[in-house]
Amino acid sequence: MPRYRIIYPLFLVTVLLCGCATRSAMLPAREQVGESATPVMIALESYRSDAKFFIKYRFGEQILYAGGDWQDRLELSTAPVSADYAAPSMVPMQFHQQERWDALPNDATSIPILGVEQWQLLRDGMLRAVVPANGKGLVVDFEFMQYFLYYDQDGQFRAMRLLDKPAAYSVQERLDFVEFMRSGRPVLDSFLRERGISQTEFIFNTGDTGLYSLPFLYVDTERHLLAFIRNIPLRPVTTTTVAGMKGGQAFGHLMYSHLLNLVQRPVSSLYRLFFVVTDTAVSTASFDWTAALNDKPVPALSDAAPMDLQQWEIDLDKISGRPLSSGSVDVLVDGSAFFTRLIDTVSSARQSVHLQTYIFDNDDFALEIADLLKRRSAEGVEVKILLDGLGTISGTMSNSPSLPAEYLPPASVRLYLESGSRVNVRQKANPWLTGDHVKSTLIDRDIAFVGGMNIGREYRYDWHDLMMEIRGPMVDIIDREFNLAWGHAGPLGDLGYLFAQASPGKDPVDTDGYPLRLLLTGPGNYEIYTAQLEAIRRAQRYIYIQNAYFTDDSLLRELVMARRRGVDVRVVIPMETDHGPINRSNVLAVNLMLKHGIRVFLYPGFSHVKAAIYDGWVCIGSANFDRLSLRINRELNIASSAPEVAGQLLERLFEPDFSISPELTEPIPERWVDHLVEIIGDYVY
Secondary structure, eight states, X not given: OOHHHHHHHHHHHHHHHOSSOOSOEEOTTOOEEOGGGOOOEEXXXXXXXXSEEEEEEEEXXXXXXXXXXXXXXXXXXXXXXXXTOOOOEEEEOOEEESSOOSOOOTTOEEOOEEOSHHHHHHXXXXXXXXXXXXXXXXXXXXXXXXEEXXXXXXXXXXXXXXXXXXXXXXXXXXXXXXXXXXXXXXXXXXXXXXXXXXXXXXXXXXXXXXXXOOOEEEEETTTTEEEEEEOOOOOOOOBSOSTTHHHXXXXXXXXHHHTHHHHHSHHHHHHHHHHHHHHHHHHHOOOOOSGGGTXXXXXXXXXXXXXXXXXXXXXXXXHHOOOOEEEEEEEEEHHHHHHHHHHHHHHHOSSEEEEEESOBOOSHHHHHHHHHHHHHHHTTOEEEEEEEHHXXXXXXXXXXXXXXXXXXXXXXXXXXXXXXXXXXXXXXXXXXXXXXXXXXXXXXXXXXXXXXXXXXXXXXXXXXXXXXXXXXXXXXXXXXXXXXXXXXXXXXTHHXXXXXXXXXXXXXXXXXXXXXXXXXXXXXXXXXXXXXXXXXXXXXXXXXXXXXXXXXXXXXXXXXXXXXXXXXXXXXXEEEETTEESOHHHHHHHHHHHHTTOEEEEEEEEXXXXXXXXXXXXXXXXXXXXXXXXXXXXXXXXXXXXXXHHHHHIIIIIHHHHHHSOBOOSOOOOOHHHHHHHHHHHHHO
């Protein structure tokens, strides 16, 4: 097999990641300097053994010695390009020193060093065909990073982390790593043949000088090793190494929520308590409604006409108490799609970024988003971040399975966001253990993101989830809800909410797009619940639902009754949840659905999606199918009967997930404890 066919992914990835400076660099001596003052790290000698690598390099006027351990390699992609190619990886430099290494291992061998000139030729030849030259750029999506490629105003090619994207440029297209590598093969093959590259092992100087720079690339064509050598910056933060720190934070926050918070927000706190107690009492009184159905066969699917969506929207005005608005929706499935758009719009924001989330995690990816928000605030953009206190504290107590083992998190996300920045952070109290589960982001009050994703590594890399990008008059309504929550979380508490309520809203300037409706859950306000309950009752053809939690008995009963009248009812439940393998509180619900003809699909992995479609009426957002989401916590969903939204949801979510999720044909074995968990789940999930 020709050698160039083995190393082609190496060249392509290097072209992607190297060749131009980003905004700033963390130097080996940990000094921060401006871009113009950042010298290039040029390798002068290099050695490798089976366990370690060593590089002598020039950095400005200094000669430094670095090294690292091969076992710390991080694969850049888990998806194979083909059977012939190894996946490129990345390995950090673990030390930099001015003294020469004490001694090299006995099996260390010298490695030839190649320069950066060939990168420039290869880069231009390969990328000019795919990178737009119209003020927009291309994002290449690696397994744990995204890079933004574009041509600047002078026609020079630039490549950097998406997080460092200049505000004047936007993303036109996104490709995953494998797609991009396959697209560039013909150009690369020709390049390598013409230059007769024959070494089987070498290191390239890439010329990369940016933050998280990749200044060197090691290649071994015989062993198929392709490793970028990375210069890792350090964050000067206080870490959570003190035992019990998170527990202490949670205890302190709960004390605040039930002491000082009652002084600042007496009316809303007592109002919330009344509905929590009342709803708990009502929920406790239940009866066995399945007995009358046990002896009746499950009917065939009906061919009745779907419900009248036009009449449904008219009736929904009264059912929900919410007027119909308008706008456009782009359904974003999974973290790669959503966070690409989030980073793109935040980095291009001109005036404001208002972000509300249940959890702002303290992992490495969340801190990258935090760094971007801090940078934008320093550049004059108004950045407001609204956190749920208990949600964020509890969220930082667990780690993503993909989090690097050596990572040290900051002790407080709020302090990290506020430190050295103009970011304004408010943290919501949690009286009576209730919370604000809303996830929304507003960019310049022109674009809104709404859905189920918090800010953290799980949502970017590990979990299946969904968000919506919304434009048009609906953004003004979402913006008003943010302002109400922001005012209520401020020092004036209930008075702040009243002032925000009294402030005039923005009049819609147009009716572009298609019909959209905002639905909320809050104390005494069950819009999301009542709307979906009635939609289930009216559906005639199909009901598709994807949700991780099914503990609401009323909705479950209506789903069974819908199937009993011939509706095609399908439910996607994750094989795993954030509470472990199939949540035991779901077992009884799943078995009941199967017994009454509802098709249940087990998503392979954890799905955090909260989406449903009823004869073409879509309801998507932050609300689960449980008591907390439907009656207690603050939630925000967007609903629409527009064919454009239903078509996206079917094509991008339900059809792919039905195809990859095994259908459950036998009931899940039940245990006595499942009945206890189901009862408890009605109150805590």
